[in-house]
Amino acid sequence: MQSTQPAFFKQGPKPLTRLLIFSALSFVLIVGDARFAMLGRVREQVSILLYPLQWLATAPFSAVRTTNDFFTKQTQLLAENRELHDAQLAAQAQAMQLTALEEENRHLRQLTATQASQPQATQLVEILYNGRDPFSAKLIVDRGDKQGVRSGQVAIDAKGVVGQVVRVQPLTSEVRLISDRNHMVPVEVARNQLRTVVYGMGRAQPLEIHNLAPNADIEPGDILRTSGIDGLYPAGLPVAKVIKVDRQATSFARIICVPLAEIDQHRFLLLLEPPAARPPYPAEAPASAPVAKKRGR
Known part of the structure; x- marks a missing residue:
């Protein structure tokens, strides 16, 4: 097995x-x-x-x-x-700065053209800041007594009158704007040479004309320019434009105007040289006593 x-x-x-x-x-x-x-x-x-x-x-x-x-x-x-x-x-930011520089350059070119068109000497000044008093309309500029600024000089821009120098320090000056309550400018209507006075009503407020008869020949759209009768403002400077005429308000017409100058929009102004003092008027010669004729004998 x-x-x-x-x-x-x-x-x-x-x-x-x-x-x-x-x-x-x-x-x-x-x-x-x-x-x-x-x-x-x-x-x-x-x-x-x-x-x-x-x-x-x-x-x-x-x-x-x-x-x-x-x-x-x-x-x-x-x-x-x-x-x-x-x-x-x-x-x-660069674009905004470039836009601001272009606008400033345009304004300076306008001021240069305005400076060349003025018969008297002018001085370019830069606005430093607004006046500290909230109840007044004033600007502080960067030129003073050492730069030849004198009280009474007129400040203008390329569009019209801005104000007047009221206080001069060694290095700065104070400009009272035409919108200040204590400021008045003798003006005339460019259309018909009607003379009147325009008054400031406060910062950022329109201007007004007081004590003008209701039938006065003034209409909205009329341009007001300095009349020169006060001896401070040279004649012919643009001041304001009439925007409203209310002939029914009171016994006098209520006339509202707006400044032509771009007061709150630029940094530079022109100061006009003060007008030269007018020579005194010559004294009149006393009338000579009549000479008595001798009678012949």
């Missing part, structure tokens, strides 16, 4: 034999794949089967890399956005 050995004790090829077989098989596969591309299709199929495992293995690293890239780009975008915003603000 033939004895059977349990399968558990069966032995296959020896390890050395297996090594030789698999080495030879590997060599054949390497040579065949290198020379004849025998395993190309097999490699493609295997890569398709292994792709999910490869994706699962690399997914955490890809997620970390993507998250880092997202936050890095987010930080870069925020920094670029901040830089662009700062550059925009700087450009806007």
Whole structure:
């Protein structure tokens, strides 16, 4: 009776034999794949089967890399956005400064043209600040006694009369605006030479003409200019424009005007030289006593 050995004790090829077989098989596969591309299709199929495992293995690293890239780009975008915003603000500030310089340059050209058109000498002054008294309309300019400014000089801009110098310090001067309550300017209507006086009503308030008869020949739109009869304001300077005439208010017409000068819009003014003192009138010669004729004897 033939004895059977349990399968558990069966032995296959020896390890050395297996090594030789698999080495030879590997060599054949390497040579065949290198020379004849025998395993190309097999490699493609295997890569398709292994792709999910490869994706699962690399997914955490890809997620970390993507998250880092997202936050890095987010930080870069925020920094670029901040830089662009700062550059925009700087450009806007430069544009506003350029606009202000262009406006100031235009005003200075107008003052230069006005200066050339004046028969008397003028002096360019810069406004430093408004007067501190809230109940008056005054300006402080940067020229004073040392620069030849004198009390009584008329201040004008390119459009008309601004005011008059009322106080002179060594380095600064005080200009009372025509809108001040204590200021009055003798004027005439340019259309018909009707003489009157225009009064200030306060800072940022219109001007008024008082004590003019209701039937006076003055209409809205009339231009008022200095009459020159006071000896302080040279004749012919534009002062104001009539905007309203109320002939029914009281026994006198109520006439509202607005200054032609752009009082609160610029930094520079022109000061006119004060008019020269008029020579005194010559005294009249006393009448000579009549000479008595001698009667002949």
